[in-house]
Amino acid sequence: xxxxxxxxxxxxxxxxxxxxxxxxxxxxxxxxxxxxxxxxxxxxxxxxxxxxxxxxxxxxxxxxxxxxxxxxxxxxxxxxxxxxxxxxxxxxxxxxxxxxxxxxxxxxxxxxxxxxxxxxxxxxxxxxxxxxxxxxxxxxxxxxxxxxxxxxxxxxxxxxxxxxxxxxxxxxxxxxxxxxxxxxxxxxx
Amino acid sequence: xxxxxxxxxxxxxxxxxxxxxxxxxxxxxxxxxxxxxxxxxxxxxxxxxxxxxxxxxxxxxxxxxxxxxxxxxxxxxxxxxxxxxxxxxxxxxxxxxxxxxxxxxxxxxxxxxxxxxxxxxxxxxxxxxxxxxxxxxxxxxxxxxxxxxxxxxxxxxxxxxxxxxxxxxxxxxxxxxxxxxxxxxxxxx
Numbered sequence: 001x002x003x004x005x006x007x008x009x010x011x012x013x014x015x016x017x018x019x020x021x022x023x024x025x026x027x028x029x030x031x032x033x034x035x036x037x038x039x040x041x042x043x044x045x046x047x048x049x050x051x052x053x054x055x056x057x058x059x060x061x062x063x064x065x066x067x068x069x070x071x072x073x074x075x076x077x078x079x080x081x082x083x084x085x086x087x088x089x090x091x092x093x094x095x096x097x098x099x100x101x102x103x104x105x106x107x108x109x110x111x112x113x114x115x116x117x118x119x120x121x122x123x124x125x126x127x128x129x130x131x132x133x134x135x136x137x138x139x140x141x142x143x144x145x146x147x148x149x150x151x152x153x154x155x156x157x158x159x160x161x162x163x164x165x166x167x168x169x170x171x172x173x174x175x176x177x178x179x180x181x182x183x184x185x186x187x188x189x
Numbered sequence: 190x191x192x193x194x195x196x197x198x199x200x201x202x203x204x205x206x207x208x209x210x211x212x213x214x215x216x217x218x219x220x221x222x223x224x225x226x227x228x229x230x231x232x233x234x235x236x237x238x239x240x241x242x243x244x245x246x247x248x249x250x251x252x253x254x255x256x257x258x259x260x261x262x263x264x265x266x267x268x269x270x271x272x273x274x275x276x277x278x279x280x281x282x283x284x285x286x287x288x289x290x291x292x293x294x295x296x297x298x299x300x301x302x303x304x305x306x307x308x309x310x311x312x313x314x315x316x317x318x319x320x321x322x323x324x325x326x327x328x329x330x331x332x333x334x335x336x337x338x339x340x341x342x343x344x345x346x347x348x349x350x351x352x353x354x355x356x357x358x359x360x361x362x363x364x365x366x367x368x369x370x371x372x373x374x375x376x377x378x
Contacts, residue, residue: 043305045265048239051255066240069255076234080269085310087271116232121274 044081087122114141233270276311326356
């Protein structure tokens with residue numbers, strides 16, 4: 001059980017009050033994925049948020065109302081799908097910071113998940129949006145695992161410089177809001 | 190909003206009272222997937238159940254309690270993952286019937302989802318367990334789409350004979366409870 005929805009709210013508030021040019025990462029990715037689907041480019045979709053249901057009220061058979069439930073720590077990533085026959089899997093995150101992405105924003109199970117995807121021949125990565133800088137990066141799962149593993153012995157974040165050096169800039173566009181598959185095609189095929 | 194959890198409960202009760210040899214399909218698949226993961230054969234996992242959250246109570250920051258939510262009609266399938274570099278996606282269903290599988294157990298969006306998976310080079314299918322017969326079949330997505338499309342003009346189910354003719358028997362085992370990837374390997378590679 002985690003405080004996922006509160007964090008999310010805080011981020012959105014900051015985004016909307018500090019920056020008019022700010023992009024909502026989830027919206028941008030969802031719109032891009034819809035563009036990919038509509039144009040038969042790829043089929044990538046968002047997974048449901050994991051929730052543990054404790055109590056369900058059955059007033060009548062057709063309307064089951066969940067009256068007690070909690071957010072679960074996610075064990076997989078937000079997005080997955082298929083592109084040119086390859087398995088695609090990624091997590092998308094925003095950060096307030098201008099200098100680094102805190103590793104506490106990613107859960108250990110999600111890192112393990114990305115590692116498993118790569119082990120079995122899939123393409124895994126994270127997309128991180130520094131919204132105060134208006135910059136977005138794609139970082140390969142192998143680098144995510146490497147940086148995550150130093151968490152207990154040293155730095156607890158991935159620096160902006162590391163994103164610049166090891167990641168790939170994802171440019172914001174108009175029709176394809178965030179064309180991350182252009183990078184996937186260039187880097188993984 | 191659907192009556193998903195009630196159906197599930199009813200099914201489980203029937204399963205447990207009418208048949209001691211009866212297999213719980215979800216358990217069998219989850220155990221099999223764990224076997225695949227533990228032995229580095231494949232990485233296939235269950236997606237969260239889609240829930241729409243209406244009301245969240247924040248008593249304190251660390252415990253967000255969802256106090257009103259509803260089950261959503263699923264737009265994708267239950268399981269997906271990766272096997273020998275290929276995208277795998279399927280829905281698993283049980284039926285009480287001894288003669289056919291009613292198509293109302295599958296939603297239109299799930300059929301469209303399977304169609305999209307195939308279009309982009311993935312492997313999609315359904316696994317259907319006739320528990321009164323103790324038989325389980327794997328049926329390719331193309332056949333699911335074909336049978337689903339006749340729903341409005343004719344038969345509203347897939348018959349047992351059709352599963353026998355166009356599907357593949359999945360045998361129940363001990364260590365690998367339901368080794369459906371043996372069929373996937375034989376039929377799709």
